[in-house]
Amino acid sequence: MQNLYRLVSLVAACFVIVLSLGEAHAEVRIKDIATFEGVRENHLIGYGLVVGLSGTGDKLTASPFTRESIEGMLERLGVANLDGTVIKTKNTAAVMVTAKLPPFARRGSDIDVTVSSLGDAKSLRGGTLLVTPLSGADGEVYAVAQGAIVTSGFLAEGNASSVQEGVPTIARIENGAIVEREIDFQLDQLDSLRIALRSPDFTTAARVKDAVGTVLGPGAVRVLDPGTIEVRFSGKGPVPEMVAELENVTVLPDNVARVVVDEKTGTIVMGANVRIGQVAISQGGLTVRVNENYRVSQPGPSSIGGSTVVVPLEPVTIGGTTVVVPETEIDIDESERRFTILQGDVSLQELVDGLNAIGVGARQTISILQAIKAVGALHADLEII
Known part of the structure; x- marks a missing residue:
């Protein structure tokens, strides 16, 4: 057991293992691991102008699109005879406005928008977004945004130095857009619905099928592929109520054993199904100090x-x-070099038990994992990010 704990300390030192051992096999709701077809958000985008900045807007000589947008806006508002006029304002910035249209959003409801600088503006702090149509991927306008923006960062400049916190060129407007067009989708008219797993897996799909079959009957559910389960309602009741019942059905999800390594931070995350076969490891090195x-x-x-x-x-x-x-x-x-033999089928529970013993550093631990994977003793996917 001493040899086992010694090697476990080498493998588990400096790990950040994100799991709950007592709940490794707990059932979860379908709504937490899957989405329902048609019940999703849609992305919107638009181009607009932010005015009222305190000299931190776009430089019109470097951002000609901002100058042209200002001229076009003024002409539409009745300010004519701008030919040959040199505009030198520093209080305007061209921005891109993005938003997400929630599922089943109705006309007149409010949504949040994000405003991002497009030109060379230094800060959007204190500005106001002018009326900006927001279009979907089909080119249709689904919402219109306008309002005072709020930034999370700031910029202060002087002649010799400057101070910046956060990103002052990105801002948000809470409830800054009004929905003008609804997406034509009638949930209550469907006679079937597809459940899409966020992590496709044959075992999980089969378990979802069995769990839903206990509610609607075995013949009403079938697995189309590892990530899709089709459900037929057959007039058992209103579709929204059936969906509300199905999304709270609990299942036991399955997943592939995986070890994720972040070499930049030295973080290692292991799944509960990771197993290590029998392998011998020698850890040691030669240290030379020159003073x-x-x-x-x-x-x-x-x-x-x-x-x-x-x-x-x-x-x-x-x-x-x-x-x-x-x-x-x-x-x-x-340092003394020793071979330590790790017996086969070591579980994550045994690795976690070895966390009390501090061994090598994170970088050396990553090298050990890579070597174990190379000899075929790590029975899991090793993903390095």
Whole structure:
């Protein structure tokens, strides 16, 4: 057992293992692992202008699209005779406005929007978004946005320095857009509905089929592929009420054993189904330490042919020269190399138990995992991000 814990400490040191051992096999609701076909958000986008900035808007010489947008807006508002007029405003910025249209959003309801600078504006703080139509992927206008924007960052500049916190060129408007067009989708007219798993898996799909079959009957459900389960209602009741009942049905999801490694931060996340076969590991290394010391020799100031060493001030000598005499110390430390055998079928429970023992660092742990995977003893997908 000592050998086992020693190796477990090597594999588990500096791990960040995100799991709950007591709930590793807990059932979850269908709504938490899947979506229902047609019940989804739709992305909207639009181009607009933000005005009222305190000199932090686009430079019109560097952003010609902002100048043309200002001229077009003023002409539509009745401000004519702008030919040849040089506009030098610094209080306007061209922006892209994005939003998500919720499922079953009705005409007149409000949605949030995000405003992002398109030109070289320094900050959108304190600005107001003018009327901006928001279109979907089909080119139709589904909402119109307008209102005062709120930024989470700020920028303060002076002649010699500047201070910036967050990103002042991105802002939000809570309830900043009004839905003008509804998506034509009638849920209560459907006689069948598809359940789409967020993580396609044959085992999970079969378990969802069995769980839903206990509510609607076995003949009303079938698996189309690892990520899709089709449900037929057959007039058993209103479709929205049936969907509300189905999304709260609990199932036991399954997934592929996987180890995810983030080399940038040294974070390692392991799934509950990870297993390690029998393997022998040797962990150790050679450490060489080199220290440089400087000896200072101070002869008399009137010495002839003597040497004076002063650090860091430049010395003054009479009849002598300035020299640096280094002394090098080399220390070699070779740690003891041992082979430790890890018995087969080690579970994640045993790895977590080894977290109490601190072994090698995170970088060395990642190398150990890669070596175990290379010899075929890690029975899981190793994903390095």
